[in-house]
Amino acid sequence: MLGWLLRLLLLFLLVRAVMLVVGGLFRGLIESARVPTDDRAPGGGASGGPVARSQGTLVQDPVCGTYVLQERALSARAAGGGTAYFCSERCRSAYDAQAARPN
Ligand SMILES: [Zn+2]
Structure with missing residues (x-):
């Protein structure tokens, strides 16, 4: 009975760890993809293009x-x-x- 609870806890921790790793990787990917390559137009007005x-x-x-x-x-x-x-x-x-x- 205690073993069952322990296994559940371990599974929960494992899922959390996986989520953290995957989330961290995903965030890292997004940040590396969003490195500014060029200065956008100052003022930030939507000028119709993009x-x-x-x-x-x-x-x-x-x-x-x-x-x-x-x-x-x-x-x-x-x-x-x-x-x-x-x-x-x-x-x-x-x-x-x-x-x-x-x-
Ligand atoms: Zn082209």
């Missing part, structure tokens, strides 16, 4: 039209003064080449 989601901010690659997570996207100064985001280095250099060329 679409806010609960899982992160989706931004559209202006070159190929793909939606990418902002924290994973490559960023560059846009011609209009904002920030443009790209899915890959290829799209970014294509955009740079296009921006450098006068219309």
Whole structure:
């Protein structure tokens, strides 16, 4: 009878320990994924570009039209003064080449 209780207690402690470890890992992953790569526009006004989601901010690659997570996207100064985001280095250099060329 006492052994049964002890086992229950051990199981409870084990579950708690696992939760702590998993929770800690998860938090660590989120924090490492949220390292600021670029200064966002000061003032923080929603200027229409990025679409806010609960899982992160989706931004559209202006070159190929793909939606990418902002924290994973490559960023560059846009011609209009904002920030443009790209899915890959290829799209970014294509955009740079296009921006450098006068219309
Ligand atoms: Zn792209």
